[in-house]
Amino acid sequence: xxxxxxxGRETVEIENIVFDYNGTIAVDGKILEGVKDLLLExxxxxxxxxxxxxxxxxxxxxxxxxxxxxxxxxxxxxxxSKKDIVNKLGGxxxxxxxxxxxxxxxxxxxVLAIAVIEGEGTSGKLLAYADIVTKSIIDAxxxxxxxxxxxxxxxx
Numbered sequence: 001x002x003x004x005x006x007x008g009r010e011t012v013e014i015e016n017i018v019f020d021y022n023g024t025i026a027v028d029g030k031i032l033e034g035v036k037d038l039l040l041e042x043x044x045x046x047x048x049x050x051x052x053x054x055x056x057x058x059x060x061x062x063x064x065x066x067x068x069x070x071x072x073x074x075x076x077x078x079x080x081s082k083k084d085i086v087n088k089l090g091g092x093x094x095x096x097x098x099x100x101x102x103x104x105x106x107x108x109x110x111v112l113a114i115a116v117i118e119g120e121g122t123s124g125k126l127l128a129y130a131d132i133v134t135k136s137i138i139d140a141x142x143x144x145x146x147x148x149x150x151x152x153x154x155x156x
Contacts, residue, residue: 008156
């Protein structure tokens with residue numbers, strides 16, 4: 001479990017981290033360099049879920065050696081599918097990381113939401129629902145792994 005004691009706010013306890021796949025940890029269906037190592041580190045402290053409609057058909061192969069839970073859903077109503085998954089996990093103990101318009105519903109349900117700007121871009125509308133915005137998935141993973149970065153960004 002990850003715990004963030006944020007000055008001026010309540011302590012946040014995280015059991016689950018939910019990642020959008022394409023555009024967030026992968027571009028054009030391929031996981032970005034350096035992401036697997038950080039996910040392996042992160043999964044020592046939280047349950048990792050990767051959510052995708054698997055547009056490129058690559059998610060199982062790309063994630064095989066990481067040992068995380070991959071969840072696929074139909075391409076239609078992706079946002080509702082993601083929201084339902086976060087609700088089942090418990091949004092009050094879940095961090096969500098994404099880049100797309102269809103990530104808005106899961107961002108609304110999570111205790112902490114991080115928008116990532118990678119090679120596929122980021123939905124401008126998503127930014128309004130993000131607690132933190134990073135310029136890369138590597139930066140987002142490093143923020144999650146460093147309590148002081150969370151404190152510095154989210155303190156009241």
